[in-house]
Amino acid sequence: MLLGPGPERVDTGTGTSGQNHSDDFVQVNPLRKVPALKDGDFTLAESVAILLYLARKYEAPDHWYPQGLQARARVDEYLSWQHTAVRMSCTRAMWQKMMFPVFLGQRVPPETLANTLAELDRCLQLLEDKFLKDQDFLAGPRISVADLVAITELMHPVSAGCDIFKSRPKLAAWRQRVEAAVGEDLFREAHAVIMKAKDLPPADTAVKERLKPLAQLFL
Template identity: 50%
Template sequence: MKIGPGWCEEDGRHSGVWPEQGVRPKARRGGILAGRRQPARKEASGRGRDLGPHSGWAGNRAGGRPGRRRAGQAAGAAMAPELFLDLYSPPCRAVYIFARKNGIPFALRPVELGRGEHLKPEFLKVNPLGKVPALRDGDFLLSESVAILLYLSRKYQTAAHWYPPELQARARVDEYLAWQHAAIQLPAANVYLCKSLLPYFSGQPVDTTKLEQLLGKLTPSLQHLDQKVLVARPFLASEQLSLADLIAFTDLMQPTAVGCDVFQDRPRLAAWRARVEAALGPQLVQEAHRLVLQPRDPQLVQQDPQLAQELVQRLQERLC
């Protein structure tokens, strides 16, 4: 099923010490929620250059085609991978942050799920499943955030701490990546959809009973991270930041951004969040989360009520 912002990519499976249940959010105001500065946008896609959240895909704003690049773009940038992202989506933010943090050259192709752009024929040529993130590197197409992160890490030989070469350290990262889909990503996204997206498209108040049920599904996994995993080490898989931390961080920011603070009353999880933000860089974290932290434009629903009705139906089916 394809749906608007916050839709998870895939189901996950239980692995090792990671429990199968979901999680509950609460948290303190702090970190990137405290200051919502909007970073200056620069139109560049080279290594170490700043890519604004909506630079790149001319087709979204100016009627161009997905494969068409901006006039005057550097010749070298034409060889850079294209990343099809909606920064409302946690997996998309993880890919975006990883590429920016590691100075990986890329051309950003924004895909607005709330406008149904993931269902348009031009995007379905990139990913027939109609999901983001997606990558196009020449003639090579790739979907699923974990696969894209691993592809970029290998192609650009990023620092070893992201995906450690040592057998057991790598296995710990793999363990979290296998566990998180159903335990963290899905329930955290559902909280966001219930609290923010469904009321936005339907015009109805938040269903507080349903919200509490969804938070309850998230709680066991949050408790596991706070009371088990982070007791043993400062990060989820090792002594250093890894792909596991990046993916978990963007997932847990989704409900937190709409007032369901998953870090509140969980001191180890809150301290972990601060360590991850510091390691990634507060400015980059703020840049990637700018959209999800600001109110949605109410005129979007009015512009396409048929699309809004379709999204409401899909959201209700998912959350029932």
């Protein structure tokens, strides 16, 4: 367990094949989104909130979410910014490049995809210029939860075949540092589901219908 001992004491749901709409899951997270955490009677949604909860509960080493006023603010700044920037454009790129054509059998207008990839590129530039700069990690010299949140999102377009690291050596070097810091095996395990998404069989009609409202958010 990355952030501390005792993974058997908390349950997280991180599946991608619709369990998040089951009655049991909705009890844990009424927002119907993965991941969600159940720790005894306490349930919690939102990956950022879950990471901070685990870091606090298991008293993770300081670098994950530093106590220092300014160092912590740098992590908070990234965690806040990424929702409508990196996260949004990575998710949209994955849906438009893979989920729509492969899984839903729906064409995405080329200009829509082009705009999405341009927006993703703009976000990656900001990620390098404003956050990474000449540091080893996004919020400073050591790895923090900001890096975990970032790499998880960046692997979404990668899973759809966008090699976002190819033309960005600085970002590629950062990715290598993150992988080394968490360990190759854990890195692979963490992204195994998303990296297999392109091999999903096309969705059946019922799934397509259920995904329609969600999918529209990514066009």
